[in-house]
Structure formats: C-alpha cells, structure tokens
Amino acid sequence: MMDRYDDMMEELLDPEVLDLAEGFSAALQQVFKSYCTLDDCLAYSHAEVTWQMMEDASSTLSFKEFAILAHDFGIIPGIVTIRDLEVIFRRANFTEGTEDSIQQMNYSEFVDAIGL
Secondary structure, three states, X not given: OHHHHHHHHHHHOOXXXXXXXXXXXXXXXXXXXXXXXXXXXXXXXXXXXOHHHHHHHOOXXXXXXXXXXXXXXXXXXXXXXXXXXXXXXXXXXXXXXXXXXXXXXXXXXXXXXXXX
16 A cells, blocks of 8 residues: 555656646645644643744644545545545655654645645
C-alpha cells in the first residue's frame, strides 16, 4: 500500500501536475484557509492558550478538519474510506521539508494530500 502512495508522490512532481495545481492555487488556498478555522481543539486544552497556539491552529488543518473537508466535498465515503484518508494525511504530513507538527497539516502538505 505504501508503494502506491510513493508512486503517487512522484507523479505529483510531474510538470503538468504542478502547472495544474498552480492554476487552482488561489481556490485551493481559500478552501484550506476556510477549513483551518474549524479547529476547536483549543477549546478543550487544559494548557494555557497562547497567541502562537491560536495562530498555528488557524493556519493548519487537523485530521478532523481534513476529514470534514473530505466529507463536504464527497471524497469520503464516495472516493476513499476514512482509513485511506488517514493514511493520506499521514503520508502528506511525513514528507521531507514539512513543518514539525504531525497532528497538523500546512498548506504545502494539503496540496500533496490532494494529489494522493
């Protein structure tokens, strides 16, 4: 199963795919930003909430937010299962050059995940 995702990651680097993604960049960024604001994990935090935590939560997608986005766009359960979506989230999140949090997805990782 992992080889399948590795092959897909390679295909994402194809110039035609990169051009297509760039053509939809503004729309993808808007969708990403909209779903980033759904993060409610801070409401359940027992730690002191800092401004940095609030900024981070509104500029990254948690798996929950990613799953809501996938559901809203008919990706789950129509195209992939929730388990496949979790694998996609993890694979995109563990690629080189990504931000540190494995529980949050930045925009670059989001674009990679869409390609998977």
